[in-house]
Amino acid sequence: MQVYDLPVVAAGPDAGSPMGDKTKLDRSADIEMSVFDPDSKKLRPPGSRSVGWALIQAARLHRARTGDRLAKIGLFAGQEQVVQVLAAAGTMTMGDLAALLRVRPPTASKTVTRLAALGIVERRAEAGDGRVVRVRLTESGLAKAQAIEQIQEEVEAELLDHLDKGDRRRLRKLLRKAAKGLAEAAGAAGHSTEIDAEIEGDDEADALAP
Structure with a gap:
C-alpha cells in the first residue's frame, strides 16, 4: 500500500503564492497593477486555466474554511480525521489507524499523542501484548466528533451552494475518476x-436516489 503524507503549507495571506516575494517583481507601475490589481487581466498566474489549478484553489479554500471552524473547537486541520475514524471504529490499533488514514505510522502517532494531551483520545496496551497499542475516543472526543460532523456539513453546504443535485453527482464522480488517473x-x-469501489458505490446510490 502506498501512503501519502500531505505537505505542510505555510500560513499567511501570501502562503503558497505562485508569484513569490513581491520585492523580486519588476517595480514598474504597470507590472505591479497587473499582479496586484484584482480587476486587471493582463497577467494571470501560471496554469490558472488548468483543471489542476482550479482544483487546488477549491481545495485550499475548503481547507481554510474547515480549519477556521476547527480552531474554534480547539483542533487543527488534519486532527479531525483521526477523531472521525475512531468515532466510526470505536477502537483501533495504531497500525490500523495509520493504514486507514494512508499516512506513515510516525505521523499517526504524533497526531494521537497531541490528541491524547488534549484529553480527546486515550491509548491502552493490548492485553497480553504490550507492544500493541489501541486507541479510542474519550467522552470529550465523542463530543468533538459530533462537532466535527456539524462543521463538515456546514462547509459542504458552502462548497456546493452554486451546484444543483445533478452537478454535485457529476462533480463527485469526475473527481474520483481524476484521482484514479x-x-x-x-x-x-x-x-x-479503492476508487473503483467508491465510483461503483456512487453509481448504486445514485440509482436508488429520487
Missing part, C-alpha cells in the same frame, strides 16, 4: 481499486 500514474494499484 493520478493513482495509476503513481503506481498505487490498491488506491486505484
Whole structure:
C-alpha cells in the first residue's frame, strides 16, 4: 500500500503564492497593477486555466474554511480525521489507524499523542501484548466528533451552494475518476481499486436516489 503524507503549507495571506516575494517583481507601475490589481487581466498566474489549478484553489479554500471552524473547537486541520475514524471504529490499533488514514505510522502517532494531551483520545496496551497499542475516543472526543460532523456539513453546504443535485453527482464522480488517473500514474494499484469501489458505490446510490 502506498501512503501519502500531505505537505505542510505555510500560513499567511501570501502562503503558497505562485508569484513569490513581491520585492523580486519588476517595480514598474504597470507590472505591479497587473499582479496586484484584482480587476486587471493582463497577467494571470501560471496554469490558472488548468483543471489542476482550479482544483487546488477549491481545495485550499475548503481547507481554510474547515480549519477556521476547527480552531474554534480547539483542533487543527488534519486532527479531525483521526477523531472521525475512531468515532466510526470505536477502537483501533495504531497500525490500523495509520493504514486507514494512508499516512506513515510516525505521523499517526504524533497526531494521537497531541490528541491524547488534549484529553480527546486515550491509548491502552493490548492485553497480553504490550507492544500493541489501541486507541479510542474519550467522552470529550465523542463530543468533538459530533462537532466535527456539524462543521463538515456546514462547509459542504458552502462548497456546493452554486451546484444543483445533478452537478454535485457529476462533480463527485469526475473527481474520483481524476484521482484514479493520478493513482495509476503513481503506481498505487490498491488506491486505484479503492476508487473503483467508491465510483461503483456512487453509481448504486445514485440509482436508488429520487
